[in-house]
Amino acid sequence: MRAERAGVHAYTPSQGREHPDTTVGDPRAARLADALAAHSPRDDREARSLARILEALSRLDRPFDETAGPVHVTASALVLGPRGVLLHRHKRLGLWLQPGGHVDAGEEPAAAARREAAEETGLAIGEPVDGARVVHVDVHPGGRGHTHLDVRYRFTADDAEPAPPPGESPEVAWFGWEQAAAVADAGLATALTAVRPAGV
Numbered sequence: 001m002r003a004e005r006a007g008v009h010a011y012t013p014s015q016g017r018e019h020p021d022t023t024v025g026d027p028r029a030a031r032l033a034d035a036l037a038a039h040s041p042r043d044d045r046e047a048r049s050l051a052r053i054l055e056a057l058s059r060l061d062r063p064f065d066e067t068a069g070p071v072h073v074t075a076s077a078l079v080l081g082p083r084g085v086l087l088h089r090h091k092r093l094g095l096w097l098q099p100g101g102h103v104d105a106g107e108e109p110a111a112a113a114r115r116e117a118a119e120e121t122g123l124a125i126g127e128p129v130d131g132a133r134v135v136h137v138d139v140h141p142g143g144r145g146h147t148h149l150d151v152r153y154r155f156t157a158d159d160a161e162p163a164p165p166p167g168e169s170p171e172v173a174w175f176g177w178e179q180a181a182a183v184a185d186a187g188l189a190t191a192l193t194a195v196r197p198a199g200v
Helices: 027-037 044-059 108-123 179-181 186-195
Strands: 003-004 008-011 017-021 071-081 084-089 100-102 134-143 148-155 172-175
Touching: 008 071, 008 179, 027 044, 044 084, 044 134, 044 148, 044 179, 044 186, 071 108, 071 134, 071 186, 084 108, 108 148, 108 186, 134 186, 148 186, 179 186
Parallel strands: 071 148
Antiparallel strands: 003 008, 008 017, 071 084, 071 100, 084 172, 134 148
């Protein structure tokens, strides 16, 4: 159920989750809040992350702008293919993670995730037949005192060898599901369970 009043949307999502009023200064924030209101977290960490992202979308004037403040929305891609899931070793953190990054001005988060995945892996990234949709969220330190409110989408790629361009992490690889789980941090591990195909 949604009630509307001048310039503000109030939400009462299903399953008892609270959704703060969301301003519409940036229409992308309202669209993302709508998508997140329909998302069901898989564990306590994701539930806390979801609540924090929704609160930030209701409070921040420029939630997608990394220059506006230390807390901002980022977008990343869980890229699936015949060999499993595509990960890269983050140059600064040294962790195997899904590709992703900051959202450009005027860019939708899903488009940012797809663009970042293509830029960081050198592969053609496709959307699932049901379209790009939120499959996981996670709040974590982003370095340099920043906090990333990461919204994660599922994409696809053909069985091709990654070819990251100069300037990107040279370590990009397909991981089988058990391999990926073995190298994943806590946030990625839950995301992997969200996208792992049944019976694989």
